[in-house]
Amino acid sequence: MARIRVAVNGFGTIGKRVAEAISKQPDMELAGVVKTKPDYVAKYAVSSGIPLYAPSDRLDAFREKGIPVEGSLEDLLEKVDVVVDATPGGVGKEYKHVYERFGVKAIFQGGEKPEVAEVSFNTFCNYEEALGKKSVRVVSCNTTGLLRSICALSKIAKIKKVRATIVRRASDPKEVKRGPVNAIVPNPAKLPSHHAVDVKTVLPSLDIATTAVVVPTTLMHVHIVFAELEEEVTRDDVVSALEQTPRILLADAGLGLASTADLVEYARDLGRKRYDIPELVVWLDSVAVLGGREVIWMQAVHQESIVVPENIDAIRAVMEAAKSAEETIRITDRTLGLMSGRIP
């Protein structure tokens, strides 16, 4: 079968990771990436063998800097089946009509409003809904983390409601202009935070409310989650459900994996490129069940990489190249070297 030809528009934090993940898929071909700025990242793309394109009004800027470009965004869209839009939040919607004009299916990111796409998406919760769609929105990093554990838990019991607090990292490591540097900021102070609203774009009937604060760190987000169930479960049931779910890792604080800094160090020790942790990490020690129906846990989200596997699955979904979540998860996780279960 012919490989799926994919373009990536935007080669920043998410775009560069998704592009590299696409190039590892046996059923996909990375046709090229689009960058607006002729900077060191553009040179990195070229030196990595990634075909580089630019918006037509930016081509001269690249040529002036001596950075070879293959052509314009439009030239690239002519060659592909799917485009992954990884432009900054809110910019993707400006490109929607361009993608439609070229008859190219589009995967948008969580920084776009839900209306940008036919369906908001998480592999573990609603893979089948995205099959054959023209456009899909992969929800944001925090929402992806919440959905992975919530949908794992929903396999053992019906969930009555979820309440979660999100401790958000202030910026990505490469962002120099953002704060706070020395404060904890309710974000937003007026409840709920947008994360609950975003979860409901995938699970509309779930009773969920979230609060969020921003803290001065760049490594990862942390969530403290309370779920009330309709049925009684044991702690062992919950741990076993999490252990058996792909892309969820259980970290033992008692073994020294006690903070986001330790998790990042572990990823470095594994030799993970850019210390990426696309898996959701749940602290095993934190999992508690009160009175049989109330489940509590804490989890960490590596914001720069958690949505990468879901982007790959979304490409397969729109192209109907994998009929089930299990099928795409098997391929994505093997090719990206993703792990599950307890961190040994």
Ligand SMILES: NC(=O)C1=CN([C@@H]2O[C@H](COP(=O)(O)OP(=O)(O)OC[C@H]3O[C@@H](n4cnc5c(N)ncnc54)[C@H](O)[C@@H]3O)[C@@H](O)[C@H]2O)C=CC1
């Ligand atoms: N960074 C994060 O932690 C996460 C980001 N997201 C979402 O992913 C999307 C992309 O975010 P990031 O990768 O963080 O942004 P970024 O700022 O790191 O990268 C955006 C890229 O798009 C390029 N760009 C800017 N304007 C453009 C335009 N008009 N046309 C084409 N390209 C343009 C930029 O030069 C850059 O290469 C956003 O929707 C964001 O909300 C989702 C999960 C996590």
Ligand SMILES: O=C(OP(=O)(O)O)[C@H](O)COP(=O)(O)O
């Ligand atoms: O999508 C993200 O966060 P979110 O799930 O809190 O919306 C990314 O971490 C980007 O968030 P930002 O809007 O703080 O750059």
